[in-house]
Amino acid sequence: MIINFGVGVNAKKLKLAVERNRIKRLIRECYRLNKKHLFNAFTCPNVQLNLFILFHGNQLETLNTINNKWLFIINLIHKKYLEACSKKL
Secondary structure: OEEEEEEEEOOOOOOOHHHHHHHHHHHHHHHHHHHHHHHHHOOOOOOEEEEEEEEOOOOOOOHHHHHHHHHHHHHHHHHHHHHHHHHHO
16 A cells, blocks of 8 residues: 655644644654554555645644544545445445
């Protein structure tokens, strides 16, 4: 399985580059910590996943908050993947 991953943060809502970089670091850390869940969710070897996370918040988030949202996103993507696979069969 191939995963392409990217992160973006809205500069209009978070003015300081330090804050934007911190959010990007936290999102990348959540990706690193939960990468095994993504690989386990997609069992087909021919699957390519292009994932781009765009943060639109106007305040800094904690690692726990971002991690909970990240797990929600993984579960949502996995459900859509299962629906698409069941339609092919």
